Amino acid sequence: MCADTPDQTVDYKDTLNLPKTDFPMRAGLPKREPAWLERWNRIGIYDRLRDKAKDGSRKPFTLHDGPPYANGHLHIGHALNKILKDFVVRSQQMMGRDARYIPGWDCHGLPIEWKIEEAYRAKGQDKDKIDVVDFRQECRRFAEGWIDIQREEFKRLGVTGMWDKPYLTMDFHAERVIAEEFQKFLMNGSLYQGSKPVMWSPVEKTALAEAEVEYHDRQTDAVWVPFDIVDVAVPGIDSGAMKASDMDPDTVERIASLATAKVVIWTTTPWTLPQNRAICFGPTISYGLYEITGRPEECWARIGDRYLLADALAEEALSAMRLEPEMYRRLRDVTPDELATLSCAHPLRGAEGAGGEWDYDVPLFPGDHVTDDAGTGFVHTAPSHGDDDYQIGRQHGLEMTYNILDDSSFRADLPFFGGERIIKENGKPGGANKAVIDKLVETGKLLARRRITISDAHSWRSKAPVIRLNRPQWFAAIDREIGGDGTYGKTIRERALTSIDTLVEWTPQTGRNRLHSMIEARPDWVLSRQRAWGVPLTCFVKKGTAPTDADFLLRDPAVNARVLEAFENEGADAWYKPGAKARFLGNEHDPDQYEQVFDILDVWFDSGSTHAFVLRDREDGSEDGIADLYLEGTDQHRGWFHSSMLQACGTIGRAPYRGVLTHGFTLDEKGMKMSKSVGNTVAPQEVIDQYGADILRLWVAQSDYTADLRIGPEILKGVADSYRRLRNTMRFMLGSLADFTEADRVDPADMPELERWVLHRLAELDENVRKGYDAYDYPGVFNAVFQFATSDLSAFYFDIRKDALYCDGDTARRRAARTVLDILFHRLTTWLAPILVFTMEEVWLERFPGDDSSVHLQDIPATPTEWRDADLAAKWAEVRSARRVVTAALEIQRRDKVIGASLEAAPVVHIRDKAMLAALKSVAFEDVAITSDIVLTADPMPAEAFRLPEVEGVGVVFEKAEGQKCQRCWKILPDVGQHRHAGVCKRCDAALG
Known part of the structure; x- marks a missing residue:
């Protein structure tokens, strides 16, 4: 030393x-990093790396960028995502690949449109009175501004890529390809118009994808409502139920005893009750007939009433009615076969002023979705307002209702409730729930109500609640056989599941399980949105035809080609310009016979199509149009991973990626979700300003990104x-x-x-x-x-x-x-x-x-x-073990001020193992231990020898080094002072020459 x-x-x-x-020693990263960024840009690092691959010697590697949305500054999740992508690209490049990275942005859709609408409202302007092309141009300018800001913020993180030529979903060529990809669904028969419940935002007045919905707690009124039984058979509906004529007399008598009973349902959405068309029960749930024998003064139940309830929920339901256990009794079991024979009256049937609106029977059907976790074991079923309800409705031919308008108000002519809204413009609850509950109270059809907190769907943009609403929408059928060679399946679902299992490598593997279960259970894809900023559904429907008619949709390659040519040159605005319909239909079709569709595509279809105009169309894309890797957060199993899989399976027959890497979300130090209102957010720029981007990158590298960070x-x-x-x-x-x-x-x-x-x-x-x-x-x-x-x-x-x-x-x-x-x-x-x-x-x-x-x-x-050299490594593992004992022994002497440095020591090291002793003697162990001298011996170690429990057979007895201190290397040696140069050892004397 x-x-x-x-x-x-x-x-x-x-x-x-x-x-x-x-x-x-001090890095000074915040001030110095920008100069390196400028230098890399000046010498063209990214382009020079691409030049290295021009001779074909490097195998391509393409990470396809999941496009962030072009609105707002970056948050820490953005930084995590882009830094991880940069790790991938740079490491693959430095291991000999031609690693390409084309950053991109998602530019269409509701978040940007919403910002422009907010600006209009602030000025007192009506968005609907603005020319649609002018409105779209404002949206485009808004996106362009944020792209420029975010690009510089991403570059500041040290992320390499084709920043001068990113891909944008609003570029004219991109809009052309998105329309072209949609037309493939049109032409292969997977596109159809249907009417089924979708996630609907009353505030934004559009359908939403599952990925655009988040769940938050909110308060609502839960109600227990009796449905009077009016019949013990279900004539005209083949539900598999037994008919009275098929039953023995005892069974007929048991069922007849239910004629005066009531089926009690429970719901947290009272506004859906006017749309009720059936009741579902669980075929494996235990049910009973309960009779009321007493009641308190404040109670809507009546003595003598008989209620059908799931046994596991009966006590809770009757308690909600303010009934104590001594006020009711269980009469008998009620079997699923008995339940299947029953029909009820709608609670508003015969209500004065209803005009016969609800004068129909409500049948009971078995449903596997019914549980006895909460409620009554009976689920009120409104086919227009729920997925399970819709499926039951399709199975049994139930009528769809159209009582709710786009703004979530009841249609004006609906008795009692016309004009009442479920959700107001500001996202707050409207009067619909209260109006329905009040009418139930008035007509004696409410048994109990209770204010509860539920986790409910909200738009992640407006933060307002969303509802399940039946609306005519455009869908991609994922179970319909479509064209292609069928290598990976005949339907979109089959191709997706095959791709997940055989074509894609998942990191971590749990990502495979998550996406597989989602694809396996998902309904058809809702493609349409009722907005203005996006790529329109470029199709025409024939007037006077039904969606099920063969000629309902115009499928003409010449029309499609004219649309695509216009989009390539003018962008999707061409669809909205005066005379567009006649222009695209040409001379072959009469414009008066067709309607032009003005819904826009789900933005997930936009981003799901990026493989076509990035991987396939760009020279720096992927040779086979397939990405080596998609990398995003866990939420993208229901977002970009999902939509890209569906879109590509509908157009190229397989997944557009060979690998999927998923990272978690960012939390604060206590593991809490970050929130501006809580004040626990960490902005990337703040970290960069204090520490530098390399510290942020190192945080990512040190974290297990597969979990939340x-x-x-x-x-x-x-x-x-x-x-x-x-x-x-x-x-x-x-x-x-x-x-x-x-x-x-x-x-x-x-x-x-x-x-x-x-x-x-x-x-x-x-x-x-x-x-x-x-x-x-x-x-x-x-x-x-x-x-x-x-x-x-x-x-x-x-x-x-x-x-x-x-x-x-x-x-x-x-x-x-x-x-x-x-x-x-x-x-x-x-x-x-x-x-x-x-x-x-x-x-x-x-x-x-x-x-x-x-x-x-x-x-x-x-x-x-x-x-x-495994043998050498094994030997030096022994040497290091012995060194640890010596170092620990000398540290005690240093702590006790016996010595100031290890070079003052010449310890005696007792080694029990002969092989270890030989190893230490062969490596100048005094240099390894950083002592001036050392004695290695096989003699038994004395009791006072220092030992470490984890290193057996090694003991150290401290001795001071003998001699003088070399004035050059500080070793204490006997020969110091005996050489040509004063006060040095032999080694130093030779070095001095």
Whole structure:
């Protein structure tokens, strides 16, 4: 160990080979990183990497960017996503691939349209009175502005890519291709217009995809409503139920005893009751007939009433009616067969002023969706307002209702409730629920009501509640056989499930299970939205025909071609210009006989189509139109992963990706969801301003991104500490490599064992790094490299070799050490360059300055397999174990102020194992232990010997080193002062010449 020596006769400091480097201890990343960004842009790093692949020597790798939405500044989730993508692209490039990354943006849709509408409302303008093309142009300008902002924010993170030529879903060619992809659904027969319940936003007045919905708690009124039984058979409906004429007399008598009973339903959406068409029961649930025998004064139930209830829920339901257990009794079981024979009256049947609106029977049907977890075990069924309800309605031919308008108001002519709204314009509850409940109370058809909190669907844009509403919409049928060779299936669902199981690699594997279950259970895809900013459904319907008619949809390739040509040149605005219908229909079709569809496509169809105009159409896309990787958050199993799968399976017959990588969400340090109102958000720019982008990138690399990630001030302090330690390792190498030339290089075969052990560790680590990068295991890669750099190198190899590097002359040992440092430099910088893009560039340029120099133009060097030496590694594992015992023993002496440094010691080390003793004697163990001398012995260790429990058979007895302190290397040796140069040892005397 060498340093300045106090009170020395001769100052030998200038004779030492001390590190020489301008690489600063303090990084100053926030101020310095922008200069590297400007430099990379100036020398065209991304383009130069593409040039390296022009000879065809590099296998392409394409990560297809899931487009972020072009509105608002980046949040920490954006940073996580883009940094992970950059890890992928850079690591694949440095492992010899031609790794392409084309960033993109989602530009159409409701969030932008909503912002423009808000601006109109603030000015007192009516959006519906604005020319649609002018309105769309405002939306386009809004998106363009945010794209420019977000692009610079993404670049500031150090993300490489084709930033000058990103893809935008609102580019004319993109709009043309989106329309073209839609037309494939039109032409292959999977497109149809249907009327079924969809997620509907009354505030935004459009259908929403499941991915556009989030769930929040809200309060609502739950009601218990009796349906009077009016018949014990269900004539005219083949439900599989037994008819009275088929039953024995006892069974007929049992069923007849139900004639005066009531079926009690429970619902948290009272506004759906006017649309009721049936009641469902669970075929495996236990039901009973309950009779009321007493009642308190404040109770809507009547003595003598008989109610049908699920046994598991009866007590709760009757308690809601304010009935104590002694006020009712269970008369008998009621079987599913009995229930299937019953018909009820709608609660509003015969109500004065109803005009016969509800004068129909309400049948009972078995339904597997019915549970006895909450309610009464009977589910009121409105086919226009729920998926299960709709399926039951289709199965039994129930009538669909159209009582609710786009703004969630009851149609004006509906008795009692006309004009009442479910949700107001501001997203608050309207009067519909109250109006229905009040009418039930008035007509004596309410048994109980209770204010409860439920988790309910909300639009993630407006944050307002959404409802299930039956509306004519355009759908893609995912179970209808369509054209193609059928390699992976005949329907969209079959192709998607086959792709999931056989064509895609999932990271983590749980992503496969999640998407598979979603695709397996999903209904047909709702393609239409009732908005203006997007790509329209470019189709025409024939007037006077029904959706089921063969000629309802116009399927004419010539019409399609004219639309696509216009979109390519003018964008999708062409659809809305005056005379568009006649222009596209041409001379072959009479415009008066057709209606032009003005719904726009679900934006998930836009982003799901990006594989066509990015991977397929761009020169820097993918050779086969398939991406090597899609990478997004876990929410995209119901979003982009999902829509891309469906869209591609409908057009190219398979998934558009070979791999899917999923990351979690970002939480605060306590594991709480980030919220501006709570004040626990962490903005990427704030982290960059305080620490630099490399610290943010290092946080990503150190985190298990497959789960939710935590971030906050204390976590970032820990990340910054790891960075500092790693930076010190790089600084030591740079200082020790000053003036290193090829003439100093030593062949590995001629190196000492310690250097060959380092090369062995490098060869091991190189394999692990490559495997880790290929498996997208960035925490695994970084932690392995970090542990190697801080433990194997800084705390062991560098610690030992400082003496030789600083104090040796031009010895074979010093040249070997510097050769190893050079080898380490090239591996560590390229291993870490995909993660610490700015710092590794700084490190590289410190050694290799120049206008065209960059670590990001390098590949990870090949590491010879012959460097691996398992026997040598096993030996040095023993050496390191023994060293730990010596180091721990000397630390006690240092703590007790017996010595100031380990070089003052010459311990006696007792080794029980003969093989270990031989190993230690062969490696100059005093240098390894950093002592001036050491005695290795097989003698039994005395009782006072220091031991470590985890290292058996090694004991250390402390002894002080004998001799004088060398004024150059600080070792205490007997020969100091006996050489030509005053006060130095033999080694230092030779170095001085």
